[in-house]
Amino acid sequence: MTTWLDLPADHPYGVDNLPYGVFSTADRTPRVGVRIGDWVLDAGAAAELGGMESGEVWLQPSLNAFLAEGRDAWTAGRAWLVEQLTNEARRDSIEPHLVPLDQVRMHLPFEVADYVDFYAGEHHATNVGKIFRPDGDALTPNWKHLPIGYHGRSGTVVVSGTDIVRPQGQRKAPSEPAPTFGPSIRLDIEAELGFVVGGATALGEPVGVAEAADHLFGVTLLNDWSARDIQAWEYVPLGPFLGKSFATSVSPWVVTLDALEAARVPLPGQDPQPLPYLRGDERSVFGLDIHYEVVINGTVVARPEYRDMYWSPTQMLAHLTVNGASLRNGDLFASGTISGPQKETRGSLLELTWNGTEPLSLDDGTTRGFLEDGDVVTLRAWAPGPGGSRVGLDEVTGTIQPARQR
Amino acid sequence: MTTWLDLPADHPYGVDNLPYGVFSTADRTPRVGVRIGDWVLDAGAAAELGGMESGEVWLQPSLNAFLAEGRDAWTAGRAWLVEQLTNEARRDSIEPHLVPLDQVRMHLPFEVADYVDFYAGEHHATNVGKIFRPDGDALTPNWKHLPIGYHGRSGTVVVSGTDIVRPQGQRKAPSEPAPTFGPSIRLDIEAELGFVVGGATALGEPVGVAEAADHLFGVTLLNDWSARDIQAWEYVPLGPFLGKSFATSVSPWVVTLDALEAARVPLPGQDPQPLPYLRGDERSVFGLDIHYEVVINGTVVARPEYRDMYWSPTQMLAHLTVNGASLRNGDLFASGTISGPQKETRGSLLELTWNGTEPLSLDDGTTRGFLEDGDVVTLRAWAPGPGGSRVGLDEVTGTIQPARQR
Incomplete structure (x- = not known):
């Protein structure tokens, strides 16, 4: 899979990875982000506009609501992210929601239950x-x-x-x-x-x-x-x-x-x-x-x-x-x-x-x-x-x- | 302290006790209640009408928000409850918020952190x-x-x-x-x-x-x-x-x-x-x-x-x-x-x-x-x-x- 982002094919945070975290910036409250290369995708904002079901839970300040959705939603979320980041046609919609990694503050990614x-x-x-x-x-x-x-x-x-x-x-x-x-x-x-x-x-x-x-x-x-x-x-x-x-x-x-x-x-x-x-x-x-x-x-x-x-x-x-x-x-x-x-x-x-x-x-x-x-x-x-x-x-x-x- | 409720002075759930729990009924969602005798006081509902500060947190489905307020708020809440239940002048305001104990369902009273x-x-x-x-x-x-x-x-x-x-x-x-x-x-x-x-x-x-x-x-x-x-x-x-x-x-x-x-x-x-x-x-x-x-x-x-x-x-x-x-x-x-x-x-x-x-x-x-x-x-x-x-x-x-x- 290759992304339309300017990333080496073997980048450790390429489309094969897509880890989730919780980030904030000066003008974004803490919310779920997905790392791609040296950017963080504001996944909830992108997904709301893109009609993706998990959009709402990705706007939460922890991963817990997404965790609650279970394996099928996790699979669907990943497939949607891969599509957005590899289909050149999605570039114009997604690019505005990428934040440089050095501009974000990272938070505890989930509320720890036990x-x-x-x-x-x-x-x-x-x-x-x-x-x-x-x-x-x-x-x-x-x-x-x-x-x-x-x-x-x-x-x-x-x-x-x-x-x-x-x-x-x-x-x-x-x-x-x-x-x-x-x-x-x-x-x-x-x-x-x-x-x-x-x-x-x-x-x-x-x-x-x-x-x-x-x-x-x-x-x-x-x-x-x-x-x-x-x-x-x-x-x-x-x-x-x-x-x-x-x-x-x-x-x-x-x-x-x-x-x-x-x-x-x-x-x-x-x-x-x-x-x-x-x-x-x-x-x-x-x-x-x-x-x-x-x-x-x-x-x-x-x-x-x-x-x-x-x-x-x-x-x-x-x-x-x-x-x-x-x-x-x-x-x-x-x-x-x-x-x-x-x-x-x-x-x-x-x-x-x-x-x-x-x-x-x-x-x-x-x-x-x-x-x-x-x-x-x-x-x-x-x-x-x-x-x-x-x-x-x-x-x-x-x-x-x-x-x-x- | 004697209450205007019809309770023996030495009742184990008299005004000297006033324990907190979380209850619900057919028409009340889970919320904080205070036990007095064989009744449960819908504390949040009574307090909202009575202008009590803790009214909002007592309408929550767990004690956690009240726990967060700390010792001074706990003392103030207790004093307010005692006043409502001992001052005959408060009787008409409080009585509508008393629910018989056998009509409530009790819930876990707080979300357990650690x-x-x-x-x-x-x-x-x-x-x-x-x-x-x-x-x-x-x-x-x-x-x-x-x-x-x-x-x-x-x-x-x-x-x-x-x-x-x-x-x-x-x-x-x-x-x-x-x-x-x-x-x-x-x-x-x-x-x-x-x-x-x-x-x-x-x-x-x-x-x-x-x-x-x-x-x-x-x-x-x-x-x-x-x-x-x-x-x-x-x-x-x-x-x-x-x-x-x-x-x-x-x-x-x-x-x-x-x-x-x-x-x-x-x-x-x-x-x-x-x-x-x-x-x-x-x-x-x-x-x-x-x-x-x-x-x-x-x-x-x-x-x-x-x-x-x-x-x-x-x-x-x-x-x-x-x-x-x-x-x-x-x-x-x-x-x-x-x-x-x-x-x-x-x-x-x-x-x-x-x-x-x-x-x-x-x-x-x-x-x-x-x-x-x-x-x-x-x-x-x-x-x-x-x-x-x-x-x-x-x-x-x-x-x-x-x-x-x-």
Whole structure:
């Protein structure tokens, strides 16, 4: 497919991608936008004039109304966008609704309903087990039978570019007699993929693996900021809480599952075979070939590969609902940290520095065990598109601000 | 204070109580209502005619807009209601807006933003520790230093009366070689108190113990339905997930913190003294003298006492935000299971039957280890009001429906 816009055929934001976000400008209130090249299409304005049904929902300040319309509307919306951007006859109608990317402000693309963070990376879970439970088995006995997950704080999911204030909290090393309070001294990142859910379901009605993709609208890059010292002291027995809930950052552009068609790959392999409700054919159980870079202050410190993940996103969604839990439009679930077998593919400082014992060297000559105030952390990623093209997943970035003293 | 309504002075829903809910009738769309005796005041309709500022927000289908107005508006709203219901001169204006309680349908009173479940009962945590970790210390080392909590699923919080479908899921007893899938066979309740939050805060700005009550609008009774077999297999290392996320029931009437003024009591005592950010004077750190009954199929099986709880709700809120996590209007946090030192004050079947090994006898001659299909579970409660009156907290009820076969 070629567009009438002046874009190289292999541009990472060409007509094979068309990610959705929410943007505003000096004279446009926040609304849904579609990225094409270095422009943002004011999709609602263009669609209203073009008689497109989704026009109204695209004029909303979040993607939630569009998410509510479900898979058929998503497919129709994409087909309409492709037609507008590839048919030269539509050029005069569409061009006035293109805004240069450098003139827009990007917002959180959807109102987060429930946020669940999974733990679907075998290498990450193994590394964490070795670091925190050196005397036991690295993986807990349940790990290969179900995608482990927990609920996180929806209200502190923020869009890329939002500053991250260093959290304060309690910590206690095993050797210390009592806990102390202060700014986290082991502030970390987790490179993850976030899945954006639509097509709400009713309470008591599980979504099977085969239907799960109908509820997966698309993906964002996600940085699950983590205060390791706070987390280590609090997490037994009910799981992570304040070590995670201060902030979770997502990229502004939601890349649709449709745009990742060419990036689907088989999973690395599941042994033992999971229970029947987690099984599916190769169309419904899949991995994604997404290549990440983790960048701290300009230095690429890791290159995680999403294809190393153990559980399929459809298995995560089926598991999440198998007890009858309902889905809402705007539900977000994250993959867990993306780490592979090689050291350079680890998606957290905890693993990259082995809990701070093997500091990383940055290009500016400094070293890092964990994050320092002022550090700028960016995750960026791309996936293969059709015919050798690339689908860009943009980036999620954040700068560490000093803890606030009360 | 006496009302012009025909109510006994010590009625549990007299002018000392005035809980808020959301109701509808055949000709009234869902809107905020205030309970007085066996009537519901259509507060928004009455207030619009009466020139009251909160009139508009009381016409909304949830309490969230009123929650957003904050403590001063809550105080003003309460004062206005008391005036309308005690001043005989207001009778002709107000009476047309009173609807008999048996003619209304009650709805979920607020849109739940983030839901956090704490674990603030020492006797409950001790019992659970003894049951699940018999070889270790009953309380984890962190328990007396911080109120342990985790995020639950906001989207499956339902109003009293909603049927509870028995969840399906994975379980594995330690003696079994592999997990199996099926309907939960250890379905349980947890008698808790839910705290409804308003007065949203910004990211990065903790709420201290002394200010916490300004963000506590009121309380609901809360049943944290729990599938113990699913929970036991899944919860290490990231905490409860599907064992809890299928449903959480709340009572329809939110009793304000103002109405619980006479129910404030000192905590049982905290040793060791917590870190400074969790300390406060007796006005800001307190327990609540709320008396519960747990009823299964008409038999009262337990009488938990909220005054036995270890952590103050203000300490829970201060802890929740100390890392900079923001509050949204409609945030809900629950106390954790309310259990006291006596067997008859335990708030879960897990504890009452010691993990099913000591079944309960019901008045109909049957016994229960855990819940059976068709069981009706009701929590009801009251607190002392001014001058020996009682403040009713209504009830939260649910009936167990059989698991759905796909």
